[in-house]
Amino acid sequence: MRRRLVIAALAAVILAGPGRCRAQETDGEADEATAADSVPNMGQVLEGIDKATKTPEGEPSEWSGPIKLAVVFAGLAVLPSLLVMMTAFTRIVIVLGFIRRALTTQNIPPTIAIIGLGLFLTLFTMAPTLGTINRQAMQPYLSDEIGFDEAIVRGNDLLKDFMLRQTRPSDLKLFVSMAEIPMPETRAEVPTYVAIPSFAVSEFRTAFEMGCLLFIPFLLVDLVVASILLSAGMMMLPPAMISLPFKIVLFVLVDGWHLLAEALVNSFH
Numbered sequence: 001m002r003r004r005l006v007i008a009a010l011a012a013v014i015l016a017g018p019g020r021c022r023a024q025e026t027d028g029e030a031d032e033a034t035a036a037d038s039v040p041n042m043g044q045v046l047e048g049i050d051k052a053t054k055t056p057e058g059e060p061s062e063w064s065g066p067i068k069l070a071v072v073f074a075g076l077a078v079l080p081s082l083l084v085m086m087t088a089f090t091r092i093v094i095v096l097g098f099i100r101r102a103l104t105t106q107n108i109p110p111t112i113a114i115i116g117l118g119l120f121l122t123l124f125t126m127a128p129t130l131g132t133i134n135r136q137a138m139q140p141y142l143s144d145e146i147g148f149d150e151a152i153v154r155g156n157d158l159l160k161d162f163m164l165r166q167t168r169p170s171d172l173k174l175f176v177s178m179a180e181i182p183m184p185e186t187r188a189e190v191p192t193y194v195a196i197p198s199f200a201v202s203e204f205r206t207a208f209e210m211g212c213l214l215f216i217p218f219l220l221v222d223l224v225v226a227s228i229l230l231s232a233g234m235m236m237l238p239p240a241m242i243s244l245p246f247k248i249v250l251f252v253l254v255d256g257w258h259l260l261a262e263a264l265v266n267s268f269h
Contacts, residue, residue: 085200086159088125088166091207092264093118098211099260102218103247104240121261125268129162161187163199165269166206172198206267214260218247 083089096114109117123130133155141151164172164187172190175198176183184190225243229235 083122085196086163087122088268089118089122090200090203091210091267092121092125094204094207095210095214095260095264098207099214099256102211102215103251104218104244105248121264125265126162129158133158156192157188160190160192160195163195164190166202167195167198168202168205171202171205174198174201210263210267217250221247221250 093114096118100109100114136158137146137151137154140146141148146154172194173183175194176190179191179194181191181194222239222243225246226239229237229239229242
């Protein structure tokens with residue numbers, strides 16, 4: 001009896017096998033056909049790109065929407081570098097760091113306050129240049145008076161003019177010679193890739209000069225306090241701990257933050 005049941009089951013499996021395989025093959029072919037219909041071929045992709053890069057009249061567009069969006073996001077990505085290397089921010093934040101170091105107040109003011117003050121002083125200093133860029137480049141582009149390329153060129157020229165006004169002739173000459181190009185006769189002829197490093201090096205030098213000058217009065221306070229402690233025989237007492245309140249009082253009495261902000265803003269021309 002058991003043999004008959006086993007033989008019958010095997011026969012049923014053998015008979016049902018081809019039909020099931022054919023059904024699976026049919027379902028597989030249907031799925032492949034559906035997938036082939038849902039996935040666009042290369043011709044459809046090229047046709048979509050061609051439509052996206054043309055105007056409604058069928059003419060090639062200067063800048064399509066997706067390309068402009070990509071340019072905007074790329075600009076936002078490099079915005080911190082532009083802020084640091086192409087504006088007044090570098091000089092201002094270095095000098096503010098020097099004054100905190102000269103006061104020996106450790107993290108007072110905190111770093112976030114130093115960066116915030118440097119940012120707003122930068123915006124105040126760059127306001128005339130940014131206003132000119134807005135009037136001559138941004139607003140004409142938004143009004144469709146000029147193209148995107150022309151707006152970028154105008155904005156770059158105005159920002160480059162600001163950088164070159166702060167750049168030392170010796171630094172500019174150095175990078176022009178390393179670039180192996182003729183010495184430009186006007187600011188407009190200076191390439192941007194030469195103007196940016198020249199401006200950055202000049203800003204570092206100017207900032208360090210201002211920082212060293214700020215250090216001198218606080219250094220004198222440290223020397224006076226150290227000599228008094230030495231003459232009093234208190235050699236184990238740290239002079240910096242005693243001179244700290246005197247330096248803070250001196251800085252507050254001369255209205256140091258007012259003088260520092262005025263000197264930083266007026267140092268740009």
